[in-house]
Amino acid sequence: MPALVLLGAQWGDEGKGKATDLLGGSVDYVVRYQGGNNAGHTVVVGDQKYALHLLPSGILSPTCVPVIGNGVVVDPSVLLSELSGLNERGVDTSKLLISGNAHIITPYHVTVDKVTERFLGKRKIGTTGRGIGPTYADKINRVGIRVQDLYDESILTQKVEAALDVKNQMLTKLYNRRAIAIEQVVEELLGYAEKLAPYVADTVLVLNQALEEDKVVLFEGGQGTLLDIDHGTYPFVTSSNPTAGGACTGSGVGPTKISRVIGILKAYTTRVGAGPFPTELFDEDGQALRRIGGERGVTTGRDRRCGWFDAVIARYATRVNGLTDFFLTKLDVLTGWEQIPVCVAYEIDGRRVEELPYSQTDFHHAKPVYENLPGWSEDITKAKSFADLPKNAQNYVKALEEMSGAPISAIGVGPGRDETIEINSFL
Ligand code: GDP
Ligand code: IMO
Ligand code: MG
Numbered sequence: 128m129p130a131l132v133l134l135g136a137q138w139g140d141e142g143k144g145k146a147t148d149l150l151g152g153s154v155d156y157v158v159r160y161q162g163g164n165n166a167g168h169t170v171v172v173g174d175q176k177y178a179l180h181l182l183p184s185g186i187l188s189p190t191c192v193p194v195i196g197n198g199v200v201v202d203p204s205v206l207l208s209e210l211s212g213l214n215e216r217g218v219d220t221s222k223l224l225i226s227g228n229a230h231i232i233t234p235y236h237v238t239v240d241k242v243t244e245r246f247l248g249k250r251k252i253g254t255t256g257r258g259i260g261p262t263y264a265d266k267i268n269r270v271g272i273r274v275q276d277l278y279d280e281s282i283l284t285q286k287v288e289a290a291l292d293v294k295n296q297m298l299t300k301l302y303n304r305r306a307i308a309i310e311q312v313v314e315e316l317l318g319y320a321e322k323l324a325p326y327v328a329d330t331v332l333v334l335n336q337a338l339e340e341d342k343v344v345l346f347e348g349g350q351g352t353l354l355d356i357d358h359g360t361y362p363f364v365t366s367s368n369p370t371a372g373g374a375c376t377g378s379g380v381g382p383t384k385i386s387r388v389i390g391i392l393k394a395y396t397t398r399v400g401a402g403p404f405p406t407e408l409f410d411e412d413g414q415a416l417r418r419i420g421g422e423r424g425v426t427t428g429r430d431r432r433c434g435w436f437d438a439v440i441a442r443y444a445t446r447v448n449g450l451t452d453f454f455l456t457k458l459d460v461l462t463g464w465e466q467i468p469v470c471v472a473y474e475i476d477g478r479r480v481e482e483l484p485y486s487q488t489d490f491h492h493a494k495p496v497y498e499n500l501p502g503w504s505e506d507i508t509k510a511k512s513f514a515d516l517p518k519n520a521q522n523y524v525k526a527l528e529e530m531s532g533a534p535i536s537a538i539g540v541g542p543g544r545d546e547t548i549e550i551n552s553f554l
Pocket of ligand 3: 139140168
């Protein structure tokens, strides 16, 4: 039975939250498999707007079980405040499951994230400052703290000691900061244990049993393909694998179980933080995309960098994720342009290049080669079917589909649940 992956095809903020929520009512489980509260997923239900950071967007569908998989990094204080915020708004969060193997973001990870960025100066990544990179670094270095460690004080203390051993040297001697007290960290972490206990589970077993029972499982990616630690624009990336393979390692569900991989694709491009972005606009068009598209970060409140659609990136996302479908979002934002430029290839040092170069140097030199597509001026936010779209909007979608290498199965024409054109059903 189907396990579906839904992930960002660009640099994040494509509209994953909305797309996940849309399917939430028809699936049994929604699983976050990587990232942490660096994510900001917006869901609009009627006149209510929710900003989710750590919780899977399925939390807003009463019948769905939300799962935080082993690949996620969890900041317990953020999680608990997100839960209580939703409870205050009448959302039942009691079904949530958290993997005991998920790693914990501690206050020292947040500190290290911030000082590292400060010391990188103009070479900084522009992280969200949530401790994501240092937590994944500790995981790989085998000095991480896992959710299950909260339930064994002795092990927890030993692990915090091991983790702080080097970090305190670094903080005091290199960064001129105060050392972090082991007891204080242990005490804070133990304080979360009881509150999180009802949710902690063997999520690998739960999900695999659910699939054996023909339940439908949806994996919700954080960030996006070009922010992937392996396949993104390294080093200007996040520290996890948002790409499709990450859904398997980050949940313990094997690749043979995945039946569909849906790439969420914005009808133009945005990026937050530093790093190359060939179609970035620095003119009035860029400002207009930001204004009309409301392109301001949900997590950090930073303005998003904006640019035209980049088909080279979309093709790359199709390839590295094995995408079966696209969900094209924010088409409505492009209403009103007479001509809409679309990047079809790059020019790199005088050569025309059709596919994403693997070399960082080449990508930094990439200049977009544009094709202009005719725009439309009619309001499309009420469109319910593809046929309701003006001819030029239809042609824009068809052109993007052709260039991107996978069928566009849904189109977003507004932030609300019902502002969606469904072309092929995902389930
Ligand atoms: P995510 O991180 O991928 O979940 O995306 P964000 O929530 O950070 O950013 C997407 C923004 O676009 C949110 O404010 C959504 O409410 C909004 N949105 C999603 N789909 C559409 C759409 O089709 N049209 C418009 N106008 N807004 C959309
Ligand atoms: P969602 O899930 C957009 C970016 C940061 C920075 C880089 C590394 O809402 O799409 P990190 O804090 O992860 O170490 O920062 O990644 N970044 C995102 N950009 N959307 C996100 O999440 C992001 N999460 C991280 O801006 O450039
Ligand atoms: Mg976001």
